[in-house]
Structures are given as C-alpha cells and as structure tokens.
Amino acid sequence: MAKLKKSRGNFPGSNAAPQSGSHQPSDNSAGELADLETIETAMEASHKTVVSRDKEIGEMAEKPSGPVGLDIGTSHIVMAQNAGRHINTVNQLNAFFTIPYSKFTKKILVENDITFYAKEDQFYILGYSAENFANMFNTNTRRTMEKGILSSHEDEGITVLQSIISSLLAKTDQQEVVCFSMPGEPVDGKASVVYHESIIKMYLASLGYRPISINEGLATIMSELADDNFTGIGISMGGGMCNICLSYLSVPVLSFSIQRGGDYIDSMVGASVGEPATRIKMIKEGSLNLARSPQDRVETALDIYYVDLVSHLLGTLEHELRTTDKMPNINNALPIVLSGGTVLPKGFQDLFEKGLRKVNMPLEISEVRIASDPLNTTAKGAMVMALSEEI
Numbered sequence: 001m002a003k004l005k006k007s008r009g010n011f012p013g014s015n016a017a018p019q020s021g022s023h024q025p026s027d028n029s030a031g032e033l034a035d036l037e038t039i040e041t042a043m044e045a046s047h048k049t050v051v052s053r054d055k056e057i058g059e060m061a062e063k064p065s066g067p068v069g070l071d072i073g074t075s076h077i078v079m080a081q082n083a084g085r086h087i088n089t090v091n092q093l094n095a096f097f098t099i100p101y102s103k104f105t106k107k108i109l110v111e112n113d114i115t116f117y118a119k120e121d122q123f124y125i126l127g128y129s130a131e132n133f134a135n136m137f138n139t140n141t142r143r144t145m146e147k148g149i150l151s152s153h154e155d156e157g158i159t160v161l162q163s164i165i166s167s168l169l170a171k172t173d174q175q176e177v178v179c180f181s182m183p184g185e186p187v188d189g190k191a192s193v194v195y196h197e198s199i200i201k202m203y204l205a206s207l208g209y210r211p212i213s214i215n216e217g218l219a220t221i222m223s224e225l226a227d228d229n230f231t232g233i234g235i236s237m238g239g240g241m242c243n244i245c246l247s248y249l250s251v252p253v254l255s256f257s258i259q260r261g262g263d264y265i266d267s268m269v270g271a272s273v274g275e276p277a278t279r280i281k282m283i284k285e286g287s288l289n290l291a292r293s294p295q296d297r298v299e300t301a302l303d304i305y306y307v308d309l310v311s312h313l314l315g316t317l318e319h320e321l322r323t324t325d326k327m328p329n330i331n332n333a334l335p336i337v338l339s340g341g342t343v344l345p346k347g348f349q350d351l352f353e354k355g356l357r358k359v360n361m362p363l364e365i366s367e368v369r370i371a372s373d374p375l376n377t378t379a380k381g382a383m384v385m386a387l388s389e390e391i
C-alpha cells in the first residue's frame with residue numbers, strides 16, 4: 001500500500017469544526033501517537049470489504065459503539081460501521097407513504113412492526129414499508145429529497161427524513177462521531193446545500209452524536225483511493241445528482257455537483273417513450289445492458305440519456321477544471337473512480353471512457369475505475385473519515 005504522509009490530527013478533507021491545534025505539532029507525543037494510530041485505523045478500514053443488508057421491517061434502530069458513516073441520498077440512506085474484518089452497512093429507503101388515520105389501522109400497523117408516525121389525520125409510513133404500501137395501492141412512494149437535497153415540495157419532508165434517520169440511528173449519550181455525506185454546491189441549478197446541511201447537522205446533534213459532514217465525491221475517494229494516496233477524481237452518480245470531487249492527498253481541491261442522475265434518466269426516457277418513470281426505472285435496474293445494441297425503443301432511449309448524462313457531466317468537469325483558480329500543480333496522471341447506483345449497468349465503464357475521449361481535460365487521467373460496491377461507497381468513505389475524527 002502506498003504511504004500517505006500522515007497529518008497530525010484529522011484528515012485534512014473533513015469538514016470538522018477546526019479544533020485548536022488539531023493540525024499543529026503537539027507537545028504531547030502520546031497524543032500524536034494516538035492520532036497517528038487513528039489515521040492508520042481509518043486507512044486500514046478503507047481496504048475492508050463491505051457486508052451490506054437492507055433494513056428489515058420492524059428492526060429497531062442501532063446505538064453504535066464507534067464512529068458511523070451516514071450516506072443521506074435522494075433514494076437511500078445507508079449507515080456504515082466498522083466491524084472487525086468488514087464494514088457493515090444497513091440501508092433504508094428514503095421514501096414515505098401516507099394513509100388516513102384510524103384506530104383500527106394503527107393496531108394493524110403496530111402488530112406488523114411497520115415504521116410509522118401519526119400526524120393530524122394521517123399515518124406516515126416510512127422506508128421499505130412505504131414501498132410495500134405503494135405497490136399494494138399501485139402508486140408511487142413520496143420522497144423527502146429531490147435532486148440531492150431536501151425537497152421544497154414536501155411540507156413534512158424534514159420530519160419524515162428525521163424519522164427515517166432515527167429508524168437507523170437511536171438516541172445516544174456517547175457523542176459518537178457521525179460523518180454524513182453532503183452534496184457539493186450544484187453548478188447547474190439555483191439550489192444551495194447550506195439549509196439541507198444545517199438541518200441534518202442539528203438533528204444528528206439532537207440525537208446525541210457529533211456530526212461532521214463530508215462531500216460525497218470526497219467520500220468516494222476516501223473509500224476507493226487509499227492506494228493512490230487519496231489523490232484523484234471521485235464521482236458519485238446517484239439518483240438525484242452526480243457529485244464530483246478532485247482531491248490531492250485527501251484534501252478536496254475542487255468539488256461540485258450537477259442536479260441530474262438516475263431520476264433524470266428515468267423521467268427523460270419516460271417522457272420520450274410515453275411510459276411512467278417508475279416503469280423505466282424498473283427496466284433500467286432489472287435488465288439494462290449498455291454493452292449491447294438496444295433491443296427496443298425503451299433501451300434506445302435509455303442509451304441516449306445515459307450518453308447525455310455522461311457527456312453533460314464530463315463537459316461540466318472540463319469547464320470547472322479549466323476555470324478554477326484552485327488547480328494544484330499535479331504532474332502525475334490521476335485515476336477517476338465512479339460510484340453510486342447509476343454506474344451499475346453492464347457496459348457503463350466503456351460508455352464513460354468513450355465520453356472521456358471526446359473531451360479535452362486539462363489534466364491527464366490514468367484510468368477509470370468502478371468502485372468495488374457502488375451502492376455502499378459513500379457510506380464506507382464517510383465511515384473512514386469518521387474513524388479519523390474519533391479522538
């Protein structure tokens with residue numbers, strides 16, 4: 001494994017509140033040693049494999065006894081914890097469904113261990129339970145987030161998101177570090193991530209945790225690029241957006257997001273062929289193979305919008321790299337690592353590499369890699385960062 005020149009204290013990329021002296025040489029050599037051990041533990045964790053599972057209906061929230069990584073995504077919320085030789089992740093659907101209040105329904109919901117809360121004349125069914133209800137009623141779940149941040153269209157969005165988070169994380173008095181993912185500022189929309197970040201930070205603190213945010217692109221790097229000294233370009237392509245970060249030795253040099261991802265593909269393809277976006281999503285997740293010629297008009301449209309998304313992403317990356325005044329003098333070629341559910345179809349890496357050949361990046365790219373477990377990369381990277389912040 002390549003050796004990262006170790007910083008004293010935190011990884012420089014974390015958004016922890018600056019602590020006095022955390023990056024300064026300390027007089028206390030025992031303290032320095034402990035810091036170095038913490039960084040070593042974090043680097044070891046980035047080499048571990050992930051054992052993932054879905055949150056089971058009726059399963060209680062956990063009270064972690066160590067640092068936690070939390071990926072708060074438009075489609076899923078994933079929690080990661082260090083567990084011996086592995087990293088364990090649990091994922092919950094970031095969705096809800098409402099049904100009218102009645103005493104009888106309440107009894108049924110409780111007996112079936114459904115996660116819900118009641119407000120005014122409605123029950124709010126949360127997470128995977130919501131999906132079951134929506135399927136039964138032949139309709140869609142509702143989302144707390146849109147395009148990577150809290151939805152402005154859902155009045156109850158904040159309360160529901162908080163309840164979904166607390167279905168994974170129980171209240172504690174241990175002040176464990178929770179490192180949670182945050183999108184970069186979108187370059188193609190008017191939205192800002194500041195409100196979203198503050199709401200989540202306040203809520204995690206109210207549960208008794210020590211919250212620290214990490215940029216989602218940087219989390220991809222922390223998870224996948226330990227052998228490259230955490231230097232390269234991390235791209236997380238999720239449901240609501242794509243997050244991009246250029247990092248040098250774990251320091252985020254440039255980060256931004258575009259508010260297009262898997263949801264954009266679903267709705268554009270749906271509109272083009274006259275099918276609901278949910279049906280397109282099912283086809284895309286079930287059978288899309290970008291390596292072969294499209295077999296019908298839905299596959300043709302999926303192909304077109306995959307190319308469109310990648311070309312928009314790479315065009316924006318080229319523009320951001322050319323116009324930034326923060327560009328470091330990096331002589332070596334850099335790897336690009338791709339994560340998030342949108343990179344899962346067969347043939348995606350080839351499609352991305354083809355797109356890369358069409359742009360003229362101002363720095364050399366050594367290779368394009370797909371993350372080892374794209375749906376859990378962000379949570380794992382956030383946990384690696386949380387480990388480095390433990391002391």
Ligand SMILES: Nc1ncnc2c1ncn2[C@@H]1O[C@H](COP(=O)(O)OP(=O)(O)OP(=O)(O)O)[C@@H](O)[C@H]1O
Nearest residue numbers: 073074075076238239240241262285340341342344
């Ligand atoms: N097998 C698959 N093939 C294609 N796309 C998939 C597959 N599995 C999931 N997806 C897509 O991946 C997206 C969800 O990815 P992910 O869970 O990484 O997003 P997220 O982190 O919740 O969202 P974001 O980071 O954008 O806020 C959805 O658009 C989903 O349709």
Ligand SMILES: [Mg+2]
Nearest residue numbers: 073236238378
């Ligand atoms: Mg994501």
